[in-house]
Amino acid sequence: MADVVRPQRAATVGCGVIGAAWASRLVLSGVDVAISDPSPEAESIMRDVLANAVRAWDDLGLRTDQRGEWRIASSIADAVADAEFVQESVPERPDLKRAVYAEIEQALPSDALLASSTSGIKPTELQAELAHPERFVVGHPYNPVYLLPVVEVVGGEATASETIERAKAIYQSIGMHPVHVRVEIEAFIGDRLLEAVWREALWLVNDGVATTQEIDDVMTYGFGLRWAQMGLFETYRVAGGTGGFRHFIEQFGPALEWPWTKLMDTPPFTPELVDKIVEQSDEQSGHLDVRELERIRDRNVVGFLKVLEENKWAAGSAVAAQRERQG
Amino acid sequence: MADVVRPQRAATVGCGVIGAAWASRLVLSGVDVAISDPSPEAESIMRDVLANAVRAWDDLGLRTDQRGEWRIASSIADAVADAEFVQESVPERPDLKRAVYAEIEQALPSDALLASSTSGIKPTELQAELAHPERFVVGHPYNPVYLLPVVEVVGGEATASETIERAKAIYQSIGMHPVHVRVEIEAFIGDRLLEAVWREALWLVNDGVATTQEIDDVMTYGFGLRWAQMGLFETYRVAGGTGGFRHFIEQFGPALEWPWTKLMDTPPFTPELVDKIVEQSDEQSGHLDVRELERIRDRNVVGFLKVLEENKWAAGSAVAAQRERQG
Numbered sequence: 001m002a003d004v005v006r007p008q009r010a011a012t013v014g015c016g017v018i019g020a021a022w023a024s025r026l027v028l029s030g031v032d033v034a035i036s037d038p039s040p041e042a043e044s045i046m047r048d049v050l051a052n053a054v055r056a057w058d059d060l061g062l063r064t065d066q067r068g069e070w071r072i073a074s075s076i077a078d079a080v081a082d083a084e085f086v087q088e089s090v091p092e093r094p095d096l097k098r099a100v101y102a103e104i105e106q107a108l109p110s111d112a113l114l115a116s117s118t119s120g121i122k123p124t125e126l127q128a129e130l131a132h133p134e135r136f137v138v139g140h141p142y143n144p145v146y147l148l149p150v151v152e153v154v155g156g157e158a159t160a161s162e163t164i165e166r167a168k169a170i171y172q173s174i175g176m177h178p179v180h181v182r183v184e185i186e187a188f189i190g191d192r193l194l195e196a197v198w199r200e201a202l203w204l205v206n207d208g209v210a211t212t213q214e215i216d217d218v219m220t221y222g223f224g225l226r227w228a229q230m231g232l233f234e235t236y237r238v239a240g241g242t243g244g245f246r247h248f249i250e251q252f253g254p255a256l257e258w259p260w261t262k263l264m265d266t267p268p269f270t271p272e273l274v275d276k277i278v279e280q281s282d283e284q285s286g287h288l289d290v291r292e293l294e295r296i297r298d299r300n301v302v303g304f305l306k307v308l309e310e311n312k313w314a315a316g317s318a319v320a321a322q323r324e325r326q327g
Numbered sequence: 328m329a330d331v332v333r334p335q336r337a338a339t340v341g342c343g344v345i346g347a348a349w350a351s352r353l354v355l356s357g358v359d360v361a362i363s364d365p366s367p368e369a370e371s372i373m374r375d376v377l378a379n380a381v382r383a384w385d386d387l388g389l390r391t392d393q394r395g396e397w398r399i400a401s402s403i404a405d406a407v408a409d410a411e412f413v414q415e416s417v418p419e420r421p422d423l424k425r426a427v428y429a430e431i432e433q434a435l436p437s438d439a440l441l442a443s444s445t446s447g448i449k450p451t452e453l454q455a456e457l458a459h460p461e462r463f464v465v466g467h468p469y470n471p472v473y474l475l476p477v478v479e480v481v482g483g484e485a486t487a488s489e490t491i492e493r494a495k496a497i498y499q500s501i502g503m504h505p506v507h508v509r510v511e512i513e514a515f516i517g518d519r520l521l522e523a524v525w526r527e528a529l530w531l532v533n534d535g536v537a538t539t540q541e542i543d544d545v546m547t548y549g550f551g552l553r554w555a556q557m558g559l560f561e562t563y564r565v566a567g568g569t570g571g572f573r574h575f576i577e578q579f580g581p582a583l584e585w586p587w588t589k590l591m592d593t594p595p596f597t598p599e600l601v602d603k604i605v606e607q608s609d610e611q612s613g614h615l616d617v618r619e620l621e622r623i624r625d626r627n628v629v630g631f632l633k634v635l636e637e638n639k640w641a642a643g644s645a646v647a648a649q650r651e652r653q654g
Contacts, residue, residue, distance in 0.1 A: 017568065142549040143566065150549035152540045181538040190545040196523040201559050204519065209510040216558025218517040220641045221504045222469040224479035226557065226583030229627040230620075231543025232528050236619050237608050239470065241344065245608035249601055267560065274576055281564050293557075293565050300556040301400035301637050307630030313623060314547045 005166070005171035007031055007084035013076060013100060015042035017049065018117055019089035021145035023055035023070060026087075027313045028146065029174040032068040038077035042071050048291070052298055053146035060147075060319060063326045076100065077107035084109070084169055086138065089117040091100050097121070105131050113166055115139040120187040123156030133158035135197045137167045140188055141176075144294075147301045149177040175322035177315070205280065206273055213284040228304050229314060266282035332493070333500035334358055334411035334545050340403060340427060342369035344376065345352065345444055346416035347470035350397060351380035353414075356501040359395040363406035375618070379625055380473035386629045387474075387646060390653045403427065404434035411436070412497055414466065416444040424448070425456055432458050440493055443464040447514040450483030460485035464494045467515055468503075471621075474628045475644035476504040479515045502649035504642070532607065533600050540611040555631050556641060 003211075008031065012023040015037035023046060024032045036182075050070075057064045073079035080086050086108060090100055097116065105116060114136045116126055127133035130307060138154040151171045155164050168178040181188045187195060204210045226235050232243070239250025285293065308316030333357065339350040342364035350360045350373060361375060363394040368525030377397075383393045407413050417427055424443065431441060441463045443453055454460035468623035478498045482491050495505040503638060508515045514522060531537045537545075553562050560572070565576025614622065 007512055018445070064594050142553075148549050148552055150545055154543065177544065178546075179541050179544050181537065181541075185534075185536055189531060189542060190549055192527050193542075193546070194550060196527040197520050197559060200519050200523040204516060207510070207512075207551050209512055210508065210516050212558075213437060214506050214519075214562035215504050215509075215516055216561050217504065217641075218477055218479065219520070219558035221506075221645065222475050222517055223521060224474055224551070224554030224556070225362050225628050225631055225642060226469075227546050227554035227625070228631060229547055229551070230624060231539075231546035231551065232462065232524060233539035233608055234543050234612050235621070237612055238617055238624065239344070242617050244613070245605045246601065249596065249604065252529070269576065274573065277560075277576065278572045281560055284565055286562050286571070290565055290567075290569050293561070296640060297553070297557060297565060298338070300550050300640060303634030303638065304552055304555060304631055307627060307634065311623065311626050311630065313627060314544075317554060318548065 001176045005169040007170060009034070009083050010085040010087065011036065011073070011079040012102065013037070013079060013088045014090035014117075015046055015072075016089065017045070018141065018143060018145060018238070019087075020046045021053065021143060022087045022089060022117065022141065024050045025174055027066055027068045027070050027145040028053055028057055028062075030066045030068050030131075031174070033070045034073040034079040034083065035070060036076045046070070049146075052144070052294060055295075056144070056147050056298045056302050057297065060305060066326065073235070076103040077154035080104050080108045080112070081229075081249070082109065084112050086112060086114045087117060090117065092118060093119065094121055094125055101126070101130055103138075112138070113163060113170065115167060116143060119191050119207055122184055122186055123154055123159060124184060125156075127156045127158050130158075134160040135163050137163050138188075139167055139171060140190070142190065143249035144298060144301070147305070149175065149297060149315055150190070151176045151178050152181050152190060153178045154181040154184055154188055156184060172321075173325070175238075175318060175325070177318045178281060194252060202273070202277075205277055211284075212277060212280040216284065229308060331414040334497060336361070336410050337412040337414065337609070338363065338400070338406040338410035340364070340406060340413060340415045340431065341444075342366070342373055342399075342419035343416065344372070345468065345470060345472060347373045347376035348380065348470060349414045349416060349444070349468065351377045352473040352501055352503075354397050355384055355389075355391060355393075356381055357393045357395050358501070360397045361400040361410065362397060363400045363403045369467045372399065377474075379471070380524075381619060382622075383471070383474055383629050386626065387632060387652060389646070393653065403430040405440070407431050407435045411439050413439060413441045413446060415442065419445060419448065421448055421452055423451055426464075427600045428453070428457055440464065440490060440497065442494060444468060446518050449511055449513055450481055452483075452487060454483045454485050457485075461487040462490050464490050465515075466494055466498060466505075467517070469517065471625060471628070474625060474632070476502065477517070477641055478503045479507050479508050479517060480505045481511060481629070482517055483511060497647075500652070502645060502652070504645045506574040522524040527606075529600070532604055538589060538611075539604060539607040543611065556635065 127136040140152040
């Protein structure tokens with residue numbers, strides 16, 4: 001059933017950390033992938049990320065013997081010429097993305113779908129100059145893309161509703177959990193939340209209230225363990241007890257009126273602030289190689305996903321569905 | 328060694344969800360606890376929460392046969408009269424807390440420590456009328472207190488530095504990971520971050536961009552799985568690749584200048600907004616009993632902590648230390 005929508009051939013344009021992780025998820029899901037990226041490092045990035053992805057899927061107990069083929073294409077046209085589905089992950093510059101789309105459209109089959117990994121630019125803005133804007137959609141993932149199931153699907157003003165449905169089906173066919181963001185806003189859902197935390201955290205560091213390590217500790221030893229399984233609202237529902245969410249709001253809502261956060265703006269990125277963050281981050285994790293941190297992250301996420309699958313809960317269900325799909 | 332600082336006898340004042348979870352952690356750590364709460368439901372709340380805590384510690388493979396005794400005291404004075412350590416968890420009203428402290432001080436031994444679970448009120452404000460403000464400190468936990476290791480330790484202007492050190496040692500002796508918030512601000516570290524997310528999420532619901540379920544899905548299928556193991560800064564360090572945090576800021580910092588978040592204020596809690604949230608939350612989780620949700624949450628957190636302990640990572644180290652302490 002899933003195979004009806006799962007593409008046989010896809011292209012990924014841009015092969016940084018995100019693009020390579022998309023390509024890895026597609027390849028492990030049995031899709032042939034042509035990769036386009038002008039960087040000479042693209043192939044080695046792809047090899048590294050795919051190796052991580054294979055290890056993670058192995059640890060998760062998913063099959064890795066049904067892989068599609070992958071290759072580095074000689075050009076964008078070469079990559080997309082026979083693709084049914086294109087996922088673009090080039091840097092977050094609207095002008096660059098639009099120039100890339102112009103190249104893609106010259107070679108892309110008319111019935112193929114074109115998706116962007118942008119984490120915040122409105123699809124209406126990105127599709128403005130397309131000859132076929134109706135088949136353009138945003139599919140915003142979270143890294144590591146080969147493990148985290150969520151993808152935000154956002155259409156622009158010119159996106160066809162069938163494009164949304166088809167994108168959701170394609171993402172599901174490669175083990176993901178699409179969330180359709182029905183109202184087009186910049187930064188969508190997740191990055192709005194992330195940015196709110198980021199700004200507040202910058203103030204805490206800027207004002208000397210906490211170090212990067214202390215902020216991370218409060219998250220990882222505390223509420224982070226809640227958010228890997230229940231989000232904000234479900235957690236607070238439980239906190240409200242048997243009275244449901246109304247009780248929670250009655251109990252805690254008024255505290256929102258207190259001047260507790262400093263949300264008005266962002267501290268300017270002065271050299272002093274940048275130095276402070278860089279030094280604190282080095283102090284915190286500088287002794288660990290980034291590749292080693294990635295492996296630790298993946299081992300932890302794999303472990304969490306197994307727990308959630310065993311407990312038949314949220315993100316675990318995406319893994320269970322993928323396992324069933326693999327047969 | 329830990330036993331030098333671990334109290335033999337403690338008191339918890341306030342026996343709601345937080346107070347009962349404190350009492351449970353203390354009891355399971357071998358401390359005798361006297362509980363004060365005027366509510367006739369206090370004893371049954373304590374029994375329920377302790378049963379959850381015992382199940383969770385059993386699942387985690389921690390010993391539960393070294394328990395202290397607990398009892399519901401007849402008054403605050405009765406509860407604290409022979410306590411070495413008091414943890415107050417009454418509702419977040421400064422006047423109420425100060426009235427409770429006045430009662431506590433009349434009976435509390437002079438060498439005992441007095442801690443508050445407040446999630447945001449400044450200790451300087453809370454200790455203002457105390458006869459012995461130097462032994463007062465905030466110890467802000469995260470629910471479920473018997474599982475999540477973090478506790479924010481915050482002193483007020485009159486708090487002695489020995490009190491901070493002693494509080495940290497006591498919390499460590501019952502398996503927690505204290506983070507000393509060195510600058511006294513309202514909402515400390517964690518609740519500043521939580522509130523930033525809460526406000527942004529309220530706007531998303533208010534503006535019809537997303538439902539409570541969709542917001543929670545983006546978190547639990549996405550970045551929540553990161554924050555259970557690496558916080559904001561460590562995650563972004565990894566995203567920055569081998570260039571360290573400076574590279575991350577250079578790459579993504581400018582996006583902060585974009586008008587992506589709506590952080591200036593909170594949407595007014597109109598009856599319409601409250602109804603909307605309540606209906607969406609009922610739709611999302613109304614079919615699940617809150618007690619059942621608590622059990623699912625605990626099973627998931629237990630699983631995550633086991634993964635982290637096995638991988639020798641962050642919150643897992645608090646469990647490992649507790650295991651070693653138990654012998």
